[in-house]
Amino acid sequence: MPDAHRPAHLVPPLFGQNAVEDFQRSGRIVSLTVSPRDESIAVLQSEEDLRALSKLANDYVNFCKECCLYASQNISRAEQLQYDAEHYRCLWTCFSLFAVLYLPEPGFEDAPVGDELMEWLNTHFIQPSTQEGDELSSQDRPWEDPAFWPYLTRTALRGLSKASAFFLNTLSEHPSPYLQNIAQQISPLLTNHPRLHQFSAERDFAVASRRWKDKVKTLRLELDRVPESARDDGFDNWWDRVSDIVGVLEGRGDVMKKVCSELDADWKEVCSAWGVFVDTRLRRQDLPEVVAQVLDELPPDPTDREDMVHSALFLGKPTHALSESAHLDGWLAAHLADLMEPIELIDCEPDDSELTLRQHYVLGYAEYLHTDPALWRITVDYMYSCGEVGREMADQVLMRVPLRLDTPSEAEGAGDEAARIRAGHLAGVLKDINETCFEYQREEIRRMVCRIAAQTFIRERKYGLAISYCTSAEDWVGLGRVVDLVLEEYIGEGSEQFAQLVANIAPSLQSLRAGAGTKIPAPGVFLHRLMFVIRFAEFHQRRASGDGQGAAVDVVAMFREDIVPQAWWAVLLCDAVELLQNDGAMFFTSEDACLLMQRLESIHIMAAQGCSDDYLPVLCRVTKRGEKHALQRLEVVRLSLARYYARCGAIGVGGRPNGWGY
Template structure:
């Protein structure tokens, strides 16, 4: 259960009853963008009821925002980002090897194990780097979110997991002692080098209180050089017995057989048996020292030396007593056991050994690191995951992903659940990442690795990624403002790319539709059309086309021409789309062609502009409700006395269209042909519009007559047809 503390408090401690009697209660609304919540007080009962009870009602306007997780700071975000790359690589490998053999026991295949080991070791390297950065003695404006000790703990746990559960190919059944002792000496350094330097600087180090503990600990940890060096100093010891014993002990320590020195286990066993015989001989020599000569002027030297020989003999009771005296713990006993007690100890034998050791040396239940180590030694995977989640959900999520590949999880444990145990931990980690909106890509990657439920959660994250399309463009109140630069926000491109990557097609279409709506509000019609086409949302395409044509109605030809200038490339994309709605495509083609007409007209290219008018009619691009507008535009062109922009056939085509408009208007269908022209004429009546068209018809007839006269009397028949039309 998450506890959220409000500051400043809504009420003082002990004032809960007064708060309730004031008619208020606490309410919370989760944020759709991240996993934060807004907390505020609201009325619990009707205020009128409170008045009847003579209770005071206070309407508090304070709103508190809080997050259910600690938002990752910069150093933590770097750690999260780096490890997410390894996680993604492992998922790619898993997905590329989905066969019956590899999918069931992915981690046990000789083909796969090296890959899993590499990824696990890469995790370890990043943890070590984070530990090193956190350990640097630099001045920071604020404390680290996770200190160096936290990353050190992750390091010990991850590296132990690699030692116990990810042996190299062919070493699954090999003795584990050397690797276990190396892990212990790497992470829990004893004895310290400072102690060794202190003793080596003395003339009679055996008179120092730390001499025998240091020597004993060095032997216990499997070291040879440091003990041999200190033993050589005992050649100056006053006891001849000790000098003789040391001369025998030093070669024993130096020649202690280690399995890594041999090519086969059999050779190692033979060498170890011979070495053990020499240890027995040393024990006989040690026991023959008279009682009265086992001490010097400083202390009893025989007992600590006997303990060292007991370690070499592999006597468990002596090893445990030594570890207790040296304030060591169960881990040291287990590691020493694997070197001196049972040199053939396998990984599968560790749980039995650990249970025996823990009977006399229990772990610290308040230390999560120690409890994780115990669970790993015992092979209690679910217990290790539970403790790891308390330490850092990052560790639990990445561990269980590796464990699933290694077939370490009980596949039947979650059969009655809708979501697997593996996915539960990874989604918990993804929920933690969701506290930082900047990490949405990584959040989606983890969610999409968790089946259908995870992908559905990822969909909600993708839909709520903040995408800013208002990139400093002029305000919407400025109707003469040009559209903005036409650049697509990087976040939008990233969201769509992520949808493609994880196959979230429905989300991609929805995101494209939302983007198109936003671009439409910004009057960026080219981008609006492009994203609507990508979304295959033809209803919204119709709305965009309407908005484009409305630019002419509202703001005139100049603004209209500039607004549609960026639509032409999107039109090509739309026409190439196999599922495009032909009606809306046709209307958009008209908008683009009509904008080109005004661009040419405004730039003085009247001949091409005139051809655009005829083309729109001849190719049936112009909707009938726009015929009146186009005809009026054509008349404006023919009123240039010095230019002959239309041929006589072109003039006849315009007269035919004009006659159809008049005819349909007289038959009661004026709205179908005159609605746009009525709006552009600032709300003129149908009669006023028809009067304007009559004037246009007269101008076109005169122009046609002029064409005929210029042609020298040709096309008499067409002239008569033109006069009849007038």
């Protein structure tokens, strides 16, 4: 036995260099067996995989069938179908033929194919018609009708034994006793014609076929004994007609072609009947040789794409079949190619464009789907199955999916109901994109889409959603920009509007804190700035609602926790003045007052040292005045703090702290 760790160099190789990941994504596996004679290794296809592919092909066949039947219904529809029933019928015939020829049930790959081809032919190209049979069966002497013998010959050729037996039975009334006798012998031959599916072993089928052929030979001898003078009934030469039928049963190829030509049948009927009568053990691998001979005399119609696909499949030319299928329907070519590659009907090596043949057709269909933006989910599924080129194309599609996040004009002012409907819609689109990115491991694309969504929410001043998607994208710079924009709302619109905008941001902060252990945590500087925005808004909400005590606690807590940016110290101190000037309540302890005074003194000291740009610009913008006025406002704060502290000492609130520094 070979060393288990010794590399095996397969010829031809299973896949190209650096293509292991693509092979794994294809869903295929490698199994092997070692020859005890010469230690050679054979790589086999998994029966389970073949069974799965066969089932998938049948699913496609049934899908085409359902589309055809649905399109055939004469009903009123809200939207017109893209294609008519005839188009879907073509897809159905092509896919079902592919399944018959190339994806038989595991274990039947080497079985005779004649019966399956005849079943395919009878399913999709029905001849003779039911109407013809009804018209003939209503007659007392149907053999006098010119359509009788063509009808009977066709039913015999197609293996429609019940119809054949019925009309052969009508010949018991024929004036020729010879024909009556011959008809009685033909009927059981057609009814009891051995078919492969009737036997558990091919050997038994072969034995039964030989015995049946012997009975046909006996019938030929009986037919040849009919005198020349008794072979015509005045309407037709019945002997010639019966001779043709017997010639078909004998398996004479020349008679088969002659009969099909007279019936105006095409090459498909000859090839299907060939495996039933001429060569009952015809294998799939031998079929192209027979088809090529038939096509020399009965070529396919070059103007009929469906017929060209059929002929390419019969001839064992899958690449040509794909080319013809692409002209017929992009979906057909893509899905045939998708099945052809794993069973090695087409080359899996990429060409100069770095695409395999399968990927060419799949991406061609995906680009067709991309013309409808609403089909983006299906489009990227196809693209992501096509290697690196397809993944890059799918990434671009995802980044350009219409998120439809802008508020529609008709929804403006429509109230909470419209807002809820819109929220549900946008969540659905973004949720689908996120799930798609997760499924195909496109994390960078997911983040980019979240950043795009955040920009839309910023334009709409939906800062809570903007922060949420910046967080999802781990876009901390973007998060900082949103925080700055929220603070700009305070500067430009005032505390009331600011507090309303920030009301929906608090959950984002909770999410950041809760996910710190499972995600990449937000940098502390951005987290602190977000905390300040939320706490600053809560302070203004409590102040506006008359909760002075709560507002005072917020002010002190923000300074103690050191989350107030230096540029906002002066603004917060000025906003807290009214809490210091309240004559009826003492909201701060003396220690709290000392803390506020320390922050105030720091501002004055730094401004005196030439660093006022770090502390006063925001207050200047809020008051819409210059630095001199800002310092005057801070003097009011100083005076209010001094008076408040004096009151604390007079009534004994909070005690006298150390380090007053004033």
